[in-house]
Amino acid sequence: MTIAEAPPRLAAAADVSLRWYPDGPYSLSRTLGPLLRGNSDPSFCVQGDVIWNAFTTPEGPATIRLASAGGGAAGTPLVDIQAWGPGADAAVKAAPRLLGADDDWQGFDEPAFHSTLPRMVQEARRRALAVRLPASGRMVDQLVPIILEQKVTVIEARRGYRYLVHRYGTPAPRAGMSTPAGLVVAPTAAQWLQVPSWEWHKAGVGPQRSATVMRALRSAVALERLAVLPALVAGEKMQVIPGIGAWTAAEVVQRTHGCPDSISVGDYHLAAYVGAALTGRRTDDAGMLKLLEPWRGHRQRVVRMIQSTGFRKPTFGPRMTIQDHRGH
Numbered sequence: 671m672t673i674a675e676a677p678p679r680l681a682a683a684a685d686v687s688l689r690w691y692p693d694g695p696y697s698l699s700r701t702l703g704p705l706l707r708g709n710s711d712p713s714f715c716v717q718g719d720v721i722w723n724a725f726t727t728p729e730g731p732a733t734i735r736l737a738s739a740g741g742g743a744a745g746t747p748l749v750d751i752q753a754w755g756p757g758a759d760a761a762v763k764a765a766p767r768l769l770g771a772d773d774d775w776q777g778f779d780e781p782a783f784h785s786t787l788p789r790m791v792q793e794a795r796r797r798a799l800a801v802r803l804p805a806s807g808r809m810v811d812q813l814v815p816i817i818l819e820q821k822v823t824v825i826e827a828r829r830g831y832r833y834l835v836h837r838y839g840t841p842a843p844r845a846g847m848s849t850p851a852g853l854v855v856a857p858t859a860a861q862w863l864q865v866p867s868w869e870w871h872k873a874g875v876g877p878q879r880s881a882t883v884m885r886a887l888r889s890a891v892a893l894e895r896l897a898v899l900p901a902l903v904a905g906e907k908m909q910v911i912p913g914i915g916a917w918t919a920a921e922v923v924q925r926t927h928g929c930p931d932s933i934s935v936g937d938y939h940l941a942a943y944v945g946a947a948l949t950g951r952r953t954d955d956a957g958m959l960k961l962l963e964p965w966r967g968h969r970q971r972v973v974r975m976i977q978s979t980g981f982r983k984p985t986f987g988p989r990m991t992i993q994d995h996r997g998h
Contacts, residue, residue, distance in 0.1 A: 680750055683752065691748050900927075
């Protein structure tokens, strides 16, 4: 990984900027994809090879623009990073980790280990050398939307999240005339705590999930400190909060820490999906963990590679229904 000054034209257009050169192939969209809560996430805007993101840092809100290109020496990939707002300096300093700079696939790609992987995973890795696991380091920003996804469909959860972010978030710091319209900084912990019960109801968020958000964010300062701890330790400490279990903790540290091993036990679909992909048969959480055990330390990488193949398990049995609490 190499960090350099941004070209003068880009530096002049932003409050803070730099240029990052990843080691080897790199895909900005595939790396940051897990951080977006769907295509209509108010805090993100994707414009081809450019991704905008607005968020809060300890120094204040920031708008960051990440532009991927292959214009380095001999066509090597690079990402230009520009940021605006009170939190611009903090946002740029954290950007390499966000982009997956600390994600090390060396052990996964080591020949002796790689040879033990299922053929579909080996082939997927060959086609996905540009994928990294991002580490946002922003606990509250990841925890809230993941709590909203507990025990409901993704469509329902993301609809509620969009409503609340638009209602209680703040406009992103301006980046001149190029700022994407409607880009929003998600609420801070203090702002989330001000959301009244009837607004959670309008958003389709039931009392159990909203209560979990409120409980967790009363300890927001302690939560943010978890970002500097090892992922598995952070996940364990998170589960001390009632309403946050293994699934929620795993989903969070996958994104905040770029954890290569955390598995979302308790997911409605994942165990059956992994079982079908690796054995042709569905399985439960215990069966999934048994299947993935030989690759402990890299189990999340294995799952990401399976997902990157586009594999779809046969669909049988009941589906979760979308609930709408807003009109009741």
